Amino acid sequence: MQTHEAKRVEITIEAVMETRLTNALVKAGVTGFTVLPVLGGSGRSGQWSREGQVSRARGMVCVVCIIRPERLDALLDAAFAVVERHIGVVSVTDCEVLRAERF
Amino acid sequence: MQTHEAKRVEITIEAVMETRLTNALVKAGVTGFTVLPVLGGSGRSGQWSREGQVSRARGMVCVVCIIRPERLDALLDAAFAVVERHIGVVSVTDCEVLRAERF
Amino acid sequence: MQTHEAKRVEITIEAVMETRLTNALVKAGVTGFTVLPVLGGSGRSGQWSREGQVSRARGMVCVVCIIRPERLDALLDAAFAVVERHIGVVSVTDCEVLRAERF
Amino acid sequence: MDGILALAASNLLSPIILFFALGLLAAFARSDLSIPEAIAKGMSIYLLFAIGFKGGASVADHGIDATLILSLVAGLILSFAIPMIAFGLLRVMTRLDVTDAAAVAAHYGSISIVTFVAATSVIGSAGLSSEGYMVAVAAVMEAPAILSALWLIARYGKSAGMEEGLMREILLNGSIVLLVGSFLIGWITGAEGMAMVAPFIVAPFQGVLCLFLLDMGLVAGRGLREARSVLTPGVFLFGVIMPPIGAVLGLGAGLLLGLSTGGVVLFMTLCASASYIAVPAAMRVALPEANPSVYLTLSLGVTFPFNLTVGIPLYLAVASLVTGA
Amino acid sequence: MDGILALAASNLLSPIILFFALGLLAAFARSDLSIPEAIAKGMSIYLLFAIGFKGGASVADHGIDATLILSLVAGLILSFAIPMIAFGLLRVMTRLDVTDAAAVAAHYGSISIVTFVAATSVIGSAGLSSEGYMVAVAAVMEAPAILSALWLIARYGKSAGMEEGLMREILLNGSIVLLVGSFLIGWITGAEGMAMVAPFIVAPFQGVLCLFLLDMGLVAGRGLREARSVLTPGVFLFGVIMPPIGAVLGLGAGLLLGLSTGGVVLFMTLCASASYIAVPAAMRVALPEANPSVYLTLSLGVTFPFNLTVGIPLYLAVASLVTGA
Amino acid sequence: MDGILALAASNLLSPIILFFALGLLAAFARSDLSIPEAIAKGMSIYLLFAIGFKGGASVADHGIDATLILSLVAGLILSFAIPMIAFGLLRVMTRLDVTDAAAVAAHYGSISIVTFVAATSVIGSAGLSSEGYMVAVAAVMEAPAILSALWLIARYGKSAGMEEGLMREILLNGSIVLLVGSFLIGWITGAEGMAMVAPFIVAPFQGVLCLFLLDMGLVAGRGLREARSVLTPGVFLFGVIMPPIGAVLGLGAGLLLGLSTGGVVLFMTLCASASYIAVPAAMRVALPEANPSVYLTLSLGVTFPFNLTVGIPLYLAVASLVTGA
Numbered sequence A, B, C: 001m002q003t004h005e006a007k008r009v010e011i012t013i014e015a016v017m018e019t020r021l022t023n024a025l026v027k028a029g030v031t032g033f034t035v036l037p038v039l040g041g042s043g044r045s046g047q048w049s050r051e052g053q054v055s056r057a058r059g060m061v062c063v064v065c066i067i068r069p070e071r072l073d074a075l076l077d078a079a080f081a082v083v084e085r086h087i088g089v090v091s092v093t094d095c096e097v098l099r100a101e102r103f
Numbered sequence D, E, F: 001m002d003g004i005l006a007l008a009a010s011n012l013l014s015p016i017i018l019f020f021a022l023g024l025l026a027a028f029a030r031s032d033l034s035i036p037e038a039i040a041k042g043m044s045i046y047l048l049f050a051i052g053f054k055g056g057a058s059v060a061d062h063g064i065d066a067t068l069i070l071s072l073v074a075g076l077i078l079s080f081a082i083p084m085i086a087f088g089l090l091r092v093m094t095r096l097d098v099t100d101a102a103a104v105a106a107h108y109g110s111i112s113i114v115t116f117v118a119a120t121s122v123i124g125s126a127g128l129s130s131e132g133y134m135v136a137v138a139a140v141m142e143a144p145a146i147l148s149a150l151w152l153i154a155r156y157g158k159s160a161g162m163e164e165g166l167m168r169e170i171l172l173n174g175s176i177v178l179l180v181g182s183f184l185i186g187w188i189t190g191a192e193g194m195a196m197v198a199p200f201i202v203a204p205f206q207g208v209l210c211l212f213l214l215d216m217g218l219v220a221g222r223g224l225r226e227a228r229s230v231l232t233p234g235v236f237l238f239g240v241i242m243p244p245i246g247a248v249l250g251l252g253a254g255l256l257l258g259l260s261t262g263g264v265v266l267f268m269t270l271c272a273s274a275s276y277i278a279v280p281a282a283m284r285v286a287l288p289e290a291n292p293s294v295y296l297t298l299s300l301g302v303t304f305p306f307n308l309t310v311g312i313p314l315y316l317a318v319a320s321l322v323t324g325a
């Protein structure tokens, strides 16, 4: 089956920043993304878990964005501007996609 | 630690199609998969979020499937037949796995 | 944008083993990880789904861990010791990260 | 008549409608207020359980009416037939293509259980009662319209075909199973069963309904904001004139069947309301090419609030006039 | 005797059992009806809170019985002992290996709180009451059986060893902490506390229980469909003869302790029931090699419905006969 | 005075406080007891709905007091002002930097709705009532303190600036919208609306509150275990002396406004309590450099239990003394 090269960017970011991030992505010309829930985690700012939490202060989401390789830099710049002051992680993986016309 | 080459296929598909997809995967000889929840997303068909939704009409899941490289084509064919008329995204990444006998 | 090579390790493991795994990861010097929920799946031990489940006996989580390549082996050893007797899957992908000082 | 106007006015100021409005406003104002998906689903399970059980217990209480079977048959026929009318209207009034029009039509042949509940509460306030088996009629009307839509596509568009397993999936849809199951259990266990579960399903019902409508307002408002563009004047107009058309059919059926005034109002409401749970999900499977924004926005964003505010009091007024109640 | 037969019949037609059956049927028919995980967990938290609190308040009300401590000790001993019997039976009746047999055995030494609740409601319908501290006995019987299983493995199989931290984990298991904590708070705050929370935990209780049993039916049904193959005749048979054996032990203990007839029935039910929340999770940690399909299917798919339908009325009949109530 | 001591003692043994303690203990003992996130959010939605609606219905019942507007203004001013005092104290008493101190200060200018509810129930037990619009005062005090914190940063630290959209986000925060919306709907629909939803929001309220406090205890306990290190003696001390300071300001305002004794206690409680829902989320957006462990631990782990156990009875005693009630 015909596949096409693409980049898979996964941004784990605080839930309160989700809309800001996705707005920035859209502005940077990203045509699609998927938001995954996160149960908990650990990092330099300590360990946390979503259980029992009412406040949105604690809690992260993972925004997955598959794009054409040539758009990667624009996306990373946009994402970085939002993530910069915040806790969170950005990773980029090479991948292949079906239906490249969608990206 | 000894690792083995494999392919990681991630299929983001409408929740109503989940069973059809996993049935097709099993038919295609896939021995295992994992289903992740999706909170929301955006694409050509607009933006959506799972919050407050009662109907299963809106909502997607992400089916992750790790397989031996030689089985990739069979899997993609099977997946594509289900995804074809539907919104959704398929990505394939190279990975290494422990315990290759499991795949 | 400047990125750095890293490894992305995704461990799908039974929910009851989550704390044991993350404790082992921390002991092995892992500085951060993210836990994703899992809705259901299928493997040699059959098919399962989280829906309606009250017992923690059924149910898995996915622990994602991004690390510097040189730490991979220590992490895999630690993870394997926990996963060994249990059902579950470990995959490793090459990735690039922003803000390498975080890992 | 005056009494009915007063009722309509008081209906507009009922907590249920105001919470729906609160949700709409919060969504329009982009508040981050939201109900977790699991809670929304939990409330819908609660409502189906309560509605079904009460209907069944009421049948156990009042005995089976001779018209029970006839009402079910009438519901079936109307659920099959209404999509045809809706489809014709849509093709004339809007520029929706065959697929989108058929998908929308299916929603109007099916029913909205929350609209049904709101009508039950309005007729209750007006001092009327109704046949307990109207819940069974509601259940029977959930699915047939989906088949009509598929038939319309096969007839006027590219053949959609009936995917294997789809029929079972539609008939064994979670909401139908829960509604019918609770109805039967309410019927079997009767007054004794009702005594056991009443403190759970009767007294707190209206409160849960308020929260559920808050959620529906939020979802409808967000949908409207997202999908404003699909709401062309023609499409919008369809969303407010199709309900009265359905209601007229329901009125005819109700009168023919000789239902009580309350029963007639409920039948009108069932025919006037549009599905927003079962049918949208079925359409995603059966007609994935149809644009979900169109049918979800119409059903939840236009027709539901129309029925809630204007429709139900209107149907009550008409039914009261006609039956002379 | 006649009264008891009538009770057994009416028990079969109680909403609780019918909702369990509805769940089973929906699962067998592959309906997509499902309860969100969070709602299912929320209901189980509600039930533990309510059961514990009511038990504690009842102890506050009736005072501490001289037999309280003895009952707790008896519960402890039985929870340790029953797995030995179950293990022996399993090795004789089935082809399960040592690990699977020990894992199953642990479930039967422990208890099912929903079965306990169902028995409470059945003895209530029969006009009997029971000692409030039976809830505490239930809590005490949750965990010891797990140790017996580990001991059985160490004795007859490959040594499993007691993993570090496992003991604390088992004893501080969420359900035990919530049940015991609510019991103590109910005890401390007594009638006054009860007055505050009664409208939440008493009146709506049966309704929530119906929905919870619907969910249990769904989960049990899906488990049975998936794991039909593990249910060999021997395994199935074990699932229906082990409960009466446990019940006989409970009967003996209850009589020795001099419990009320209602208390005896509850003790029998505790011994007859099998865990499906705490022990399965502990087994995944302690005995990962044991096949979860076996113990979950047996406990939830065979023994739970057996107790619910046949077992509890039987235990009530026997206890009534023996105590002459 | 004796009555008040007795009340304080009985308050310590109320189910609400005991369930909070149970949660704390379970967390300290590392039990895996936990409430699903969706259920916790569902309960907080329920509480806001109930509190708002009851407040509005009470205003509809008692009519608008001349002091309503003045109370709202007083609340606004205090919410702006208290962070200044808190900030000064923090800079003197602790080693927190400007950012952390400002973030903490914002929490103390805002309010904790559960503390407010607990106070309502304590004054109720003391036979006092209060102005229904205190709920509106609570809503008005949610947000202004956030602006004070940003101003403090701009003045004493690196300019934080007001991010675009942040103001709207804060004012249209889900909790505020739900509280204010329910208040208005309660007001509009009055006694009639209240009659509809009362069985849902009045009778079961205390029971839900118990479970919610169990969850708060669990979250607070886990937070304390994780973040012990941030609780230096100075920080801890701040967490217990800031509430009485706030309460004194609330006392002054309440007396000036001529509120009832119950109203004065509630005003004191609002000023004494610290936000743990709305403000922490706003701080993550506006001041991401501030350490969330500090403010969450202080607010939920120190000040909340302080107010619950010692604070509220103290404020009641003082207000009773001063107003001579």
Ligand SMILES: Nc1ncnc2c1ncn2[C@@H]1O[C@H](COP(=O)(O)O)[C@@H](O)[C@H]1O
Residues within 6 Å of the ligand: A012, A040, A041, A042, A043, A044, A045, A046, A047, A048, A060, A086, A087, A088, A089, C031, C032, C033, C034, C035, C064, C065, C066, C067, C102, C103
């Ligand atoms: N190395 C990592 N791998 C995966 N997730 C991470 C990693 N480091 C941090 N995270 C996630 O990012 C959150 C914030 O990280 P930090 O800024 O280091 O506190 C953590 O709670 C984790 O959810």
Ligand SMILES: Nc1ncnc2c1ncn2[C@@H]1O[C@H](COP(=O)(O)O)[C@@H](O)[C@H]1O
Residues within 6 Å of the ligand: A031, A032, A033, A034, A035, A064, A065, A066, A067, A102, A103, B012, B040, B041, B042, B043, B044, B045, B046, B047, B048, B060, B086, B087, B088, B089
């Ligand atoms: N480029 C993308 N990267 C990640 N997820 C995507 C992407 N495009 C679409 N999706 C997901 O697929 C869904 C449907 O996409 P679409 O068919 O483009 O509307 C979206 O709502 C997203 O959840």
Ligand SMILES: Nc1ncnc2c1ncn2[C@@H]1O[C@H](COP(=O)(O)O)[C@@H](O)[C@H]1O
Residues within 6 Å of the ligand: B031, B032, B033, B034, B035, B064, B065, B066, B067, B102, B103, C012, C040, C041, C042, C043, C044, C045, C046, C047, C048, C060, C086, C087, C088, C089
């Ligand atoms: N090939 C695979 N790809 C993705 N997930 C898998 C795979 N195999 C197993 N899993 C996951 O691991 C769980 C246990 O697998 P198993 O030990 O094979 O029963 C399954 O329920 C899946 O969630």
Ligand code: NA
Residues within 6 Å of the ligand: D082, D107, D108, D109, D110, D111, D112, D246, D270, D271, D272, D273, D274, D275
């Ligand atoms: Na209709």
Ligand code: NA
Residues within 6 Å of the ligand: E082, E107, E108, E109, E110, E111, E112, E246, E270, E271, E272, E273, E274, E275
């Ligand atoms: Na037992």
Ligand code: NA
Residues within 6 Å of the ligand: F082, F107, F108, F109, F110, F111, F112, F246, F270, F271, F272, F273, F274, F275
């Ligand atoms: Na305050």
